Amino acid sequence: MNTILNINNLSVDFDTEYGIFHAVDNVSFTVSKGQVVGIVGESGCGKTVTTLAIMRLLDTVVGASIQGEILFEGQDLLSLRKKQMHQIRGNEISMIFQEPMTSLNPILTIGRQITESLELHLKMSSKQAKERAAELLDLVGFSDPYQKLNDYPQQLSGGMRQRVMIAMAISCNPKLIIADEPTTSLDVTIQAQILDLIMDICDKSGAALMLITHNLGLIARYAEKVIVMYSGNIVEEGIANQIYYDSHHPYTLGLLKAVPRIDGDIKKAIDYYRRNASRTNRSVNWMFF
Structure with a gap:
């Protein structure tokens, strides 16, 4: 599969009154033509900021700083002038916002x-x-x-x-569609209809899809490749089956344990997460754990 989007060492920082906030920290991944890539993680982990950086929608945000490369069909979007980016945004890359x-x-x-x-x-x-x-x-x-x-x-x-x-x-028949939490405010029945519609359109047009969500069930059903984000970092990446049945990172395991089940004990999942998660512990094997 040919690569349509190549993110290299992307970092997004915000200069706030409390200091520098690292929203996205040295993230790298690829999206191939026609591929469905799911990005999953808790609220505030950097999913949406990553997509806004790709779309160059942070350019006017006071205090925002972006480093790295965002290569779309080999062209670095961060090096384009506003007029050039305007021709790509909404035309070759489009976004479905979460609200x-x-x-x-x-x-x-x-x-x-x-x-x-x-x-x-x-x-x-x-x-x-x-x-x-x-x-x-x-x-x-x-x-x-x-x-x-x-x-x-x-x-x-x-x-x-x-x-x-x-x-x-x-x-405009885009080559890449970014869907950021496209069903957040909708009921379960409508969620399925909307996502099935998006998938059907991508299948027919050949467009690649980035599906951003915190819902592991949606990712399992629709994504070919899964990227797990935590605290601005990619902590695990792989094909869907690998992530769901052979994941290794403690945060990924914690997310999977936290999926509600009829016979499950959510308290055990939360306790597991609390025992393993720490934003300040940057160990050699597992970042932030």
């Missing part, structure tokens, strides 16, 4: 928010973009796409808003 309730612009119609990228990146006319937007809404499951083009985000349910976000993400 559909607030990610859409409340003062613009659904149709306008989808057609904007079509007119900008694909140079479509207003009429062509509107027709394509209706096709996209139909593709993501809207029964009355032309009517929905005139709706505002607040007129839609959470699941429908997330479908709009997916339509926007795939509008």
Whole structure:
């Protein structure tokens, strides 16, 4: 499989009033064309910051500092000018954000928010973009796409808003889709529908997918390769079966033990985690443990 994304020694720091915070610490990994890569870890481990760095969405954040390489098809995204990155973002790399309730612009119609990228990146006319937007809404499951083009985000349910976000993400046929907690605020039934939809679209288009989540069940079902993050570091990486059935890192083992089971004892899992986890202990064998 050809590599489409190559992250080399990526570090993201934030200069705060309390000192330098190392959000991502020397992270390296690859994503191949058409591959589904799952990044899993607890809240605050650096998953979302990593994706925001890839998208160059931290450029305007005061105090943010990014080092390393983010190679997309051999081109270092960190070395691109804003105008060059603007041509890639939303066109060749797109992102589905984790909060559909607030990610859409409340003062613009659904149709306008989808057609904007079509007119900008694909140079479509207003009429062509509107027709394509209706096709996209139909593709993501809207029964009355032309009517929905005139709706505002607040007129839609959470699941429908997330479908709009997916339509926007795939509008320009990207080569890489980053889905950051795409089903966080949705109920279990809708979660399955949304993720099945994303996977189906990636299968048909050949796009690679980075699935960011703290839900190990979703990763087990959809990901080919799994990356486990803890405290800004990648602590374990491998194919899904290897991570789930032959993992070695104490944090990965703790995560797996913490998965709720009908006959399980969550207190034992939490006790295991507390015994093994320490942010300050940088041992030779296991970072942070």
